[in-house]
Amino acid sequence: MTQTAPTALPSASDPLGEALHLMRLSGCIYARSELSAPWGIDLPPLEGHMMFHIVTAGCLWLEADGMEPVRLERGGLALIPHGFGHRLVDERGRKAEPFFDLPIEQVTERYERLTWGGGGETCQLICVVVRLEHAAAERLVDALPPVLHLDGWNAGDDRWLADTLRFIAREAETLRPGGETIITRLADILVIQMVRHWLTTQDEVDAGWIAALRDEQLGRAIAAIHRDPGQDWTLADLGREAAMSRSAFAARFTQVVGEPAMRYLARWRLLVARQTLRDSNEPIGWIAERVGYRSEAAFCRAFKREFGVSPGTDRRAGPPGLPTAD
Numbered sequence: 001m002t003q004t005a006p007t008a009l010p011s012a013s014d015p016l017g018e019a020l021h022l023m024r025l026s027g028c029i030y031a032r033s034e035l036s037a038p039w040g041i042d043l044p045p046l047e048g049h050m051m052f053h054i055v056t057a058g059c060l061w062l063e064a065d066g067m068e069p070v071r072l073e074r075g076g077l078a079l080i081p082h083g084f085g086h087r088l089v090d091e092r093g094r095k096a097e098p099f100f101d102l103p104i105e106q107v108t109e110r111y112e113r114l115t116w117g118g119g120g121e122t123c124q125l126i127c128v129v130v131r132l133e134h135a136a137a138e139r140l141v142d143a144l145p146p147v148l149h150l151d152g153w154n155a156g157d158d159r160w161l162a163d164t165l166r167f168i169a170r171e172a173e174t175l176r177p178g179g180e181t182i183i184t185r186l187a188d189i190l191v192i193q194m195v196r197h198w199l200t201t202q203d204e205v206d207a208g209w210i211a212a213l214r215d216e217q218l219g220r221a222i223a224a225i226h227r228d229p230g231q232d233w234t235l236a237d238l239g240r241e242a243a244m245s246r247s248a249f250a251a252r253f254t255q256v257v258g259e260p261a262m263r264y265l266a267r268w269r270l271l272v273a274r275q276t277l278r279d280s281n282e283p284i285g286w287i288a289e290r291v292g293y294r295s296e297a298a299f300c301r302a303f304k305r306e307f308g309v310s311p312g313t314d315r316r317a318g319p320p321g322l323p324t325a326d
Contacts, residue, residue: 015213015219015220015222015223015226016210016214016219018223018226019137019140019213019226020140020195020196023132023134023191029111029128031111031114032111032124032125033123033124034115035058035114035115035116035117035124036119036121036123037091038090038094039116039117039118040094040095041102042097042099043085043086043087043088044085044100048131048132049129049130049131049132050079050082050131050132051127051128052077052078052128052187053088053125053127054076054125054127054168055074055075055076055077056125056165056169057122058121059072059073059123060072060088060089060090060123061094062078062086062088062147062149063088063089063092064087067146069092075151075162075165077149077150077194078147079148080147081144081195082141090121090123102114124169128183130188130191139271140210143208143209143210148194148195161193167186171183208257212253212256217242217244218242218257220241221238221239221241221253225265226268229265229268229272229292230291235250235262238253238265267306269292269293270291270303273290273299273311274303274307274311276291277315278314278318278319284315287299287311
């Protein structure tokens with residue numbers, strides 16, 4: 001049997017920082033593209049994944065149905081946190097070809113290369129696809145907008161960001177030993193930096209999960225749930241964590257988060273259990289007990305209500321995979 005080693009967490013006084021700390025990514029696949037105008041690429045939706053694009057030369061437009069186009073120039077980054085389908089084009093409105101219909105060169109299992117276009121002005125970019133690994137990260141991503149974008153080359157005092165982009169570009173070009181690992185680790189950092197940048201530039205919000213994490217009292221209660229989902233929590237216990245009465249805590253939690261505290265706890269337990277199922281070979285009964293269920297049967301019923309499949313079926317299926325060309 002395998003068991004994940006404990007990870008040191010930030011102080012419980014920083015629940016938002018804790019959520020960022022748990023934002024681990026895996027399954028990194030990246031592609032380096034050299035495109036010449038006219039060109040357009042239609043990228044399919046990738047359920048359960050995040051995509052981000054780094055422009056290392058030239059410029060492009062990012063388009064998607066229902067949103068304003070985003071222009072990215074050299075050093076620009078765009079994060080697609082919900083993995084929806086979108087188009088990258090050299091000019092707005094350009095016809096885009098499906099990604100898997102293009103002459104993609106499979107260099108390694110995790111690295112692809114694309115040279116394509118009409119021979120005009122050149123754009124170079126690196127596209128990275130990653131999968132989230134922790135329930136806290138999934139909840140955080142749910143709160144993000146459809147697209148986050150940042151000018152990494154001109155990020156003010158964040159000179160390290162420009163240096164990181166250049167480092168990634170160099171590693172992608174040369175594909176030296178260990179290059180895939182380096183790009184994966186740096187992709188983690190860039191994604192977290194972009195999310196943190198978005199969080200710090202938002203106006204104060206009155207409702208939602210992020211607002212609750214920012215709330216001095218509710219944030220402490222949510223952090224306690226995250227750290228020990230298997231504890232036999234009651235509303236009174238969580239109210240004490242938040243330094244509030246039971247009734248005041250219950251009302252405030254529902255008002256800000258949008259669901260009752262005990263429903264949040266139940267769903268969080270199941271998300272953590274689902275992750276543990278996929279990451280380990282531990283028996284289902286052991287996992288059920290670790291997240292607070294007194295019987296395996298009760299856990300299996302709750303799991304199927306939440307996810308539509310039994311724990312065993314979900315374990316065998318694993319996380320959503322990447323689509324492949326036919």
